[in-house]
Amino acid sequence: MKLVVNGSEVETKDGLTVSELLVEQNVKMPEMVSVEVDGQIVPREDFDATALKDGGKVEFLYFMGGGGGLN
Amino acid sequence: MDLTDQQIERYSRHIILEQIGGTGQAKLLDSKVLIVGAGGLGSPAGLYLAAAGVGTIGIIDADTVDMTNLQRQIIHHTADLNVNKVDSARAKMEAINPDVTVKTYHTWAKADNIREIIRDYDFVIDGTDNFPAKFLINDACYFERKAFSHAGILRFDGQLITILPGETTCYRCIFETPPPANAVPSCSQAGVLGVLAGVIGSLQATEAVKYVLGIGELLTGVLLTYNALTMQFRRINLNRNPNCVLCGDSPKITELKDEEQPVCDLKKD
Ligand SMILES: [Zn+2]
DSSP states (O other): EEEEEETTEOOOOOOOHHHHHHTTTSSSGGGGEEEEETEEOGGGGGEEEOOOOOOEEEEEEEOOOOSSSSO | OOOOOOHHTTTTHHHTTTTTTHHHHHHHHHHEEEEEETTTHHHHHHHHHHHTTEEEEEEEEEOOOOOGTTTTTTSSGGGGTTTTTHHHHHHHHHHHHHHHHHEOOOOOOTTTTTTHHHHSEEEEEEESHHHHHHHHHHHHHHHOOEEEEEEEBBBBBEEEEOOTTTSOOOOHOOOOSSOOGSSOOTTOOOOOOOHHHHHHHHHHHHHHHHHHHSSSOBBBEEEEEEETTTTEEEEEEEOOOOOOOOTSSSOOOSSSOOOOOOOOOOGOO
8 A cells, every 4th residue: 555654655565554554664662752643643552553544644753852862 | 103204214114014004014013922942942032023124032041151141142142141141142232232121030831930920922933952841841831821932942953832821722732741761862962053943943033023014814723833954944834632631621730830951061971
């Protein structure tokens, strides 16, 4: 199936979960990412159970501080 | 408010804009904007807001100017090393524009002082560098129903969103709690392109000016992301989250509290 991840089209196996997509997309620190699927934020505890659908729009949203790097 | 001849000259490039005019400039001179953090984001925001004639600018920071700040915190100069950041920032803003009254708060924003401070202002700019402060500002602005601009920067990436608390998507709609301390990029992995702070902090100042003037479309319900390496801006639509612990249908957070500070240990890297 096809997904649009952060604006780019991605081909994946059917029924991929949010957790699996995070691995597939090489997200090294999933704790630093919120995931929005088709306009809704997916609760972190549902990442394993949430299967994505063909044509789904996924956004990975990253925590960003102030860039000073000391906090 | 009547503008003096000198003000008409100083702000002439604003005044000739149809959307601003003399009336808009008077609104700016009458407005109050608070900047939390006199660092990378707060520097350009403070300088531009002072130049724009925002009549009262508040600035909160408990820190002093350090050599490592000077690569991006352009409101501070080499001669300001070890000076309180709020005093250094005030001097530059006043030097740019004597019309501006700068109020300094030499303290860290905390649950026990922030609500009282922001209450006096029309708009708040989050220019802080750590997650507990970002959550604190989001929550305090929610309880005070104060519009604010949230932003973050890291390495070559930056992002920002404008939040009208109770009306538009808030920071906790996107991120429920601060990330665990062990997930926050360690010091050696962090770092930031200096000019990136200028890009994002200037966008925050733009939102403050638009909010005060009531012009254009605010960056609400949309996270604007920017990557300096690819020069790509993206707008990510973000709906309000009915499960938001702060502004959702059954909020869990009903009073202001400090979040824990994840610690970055230099020795671990
Ligand atoms: Zn919310």
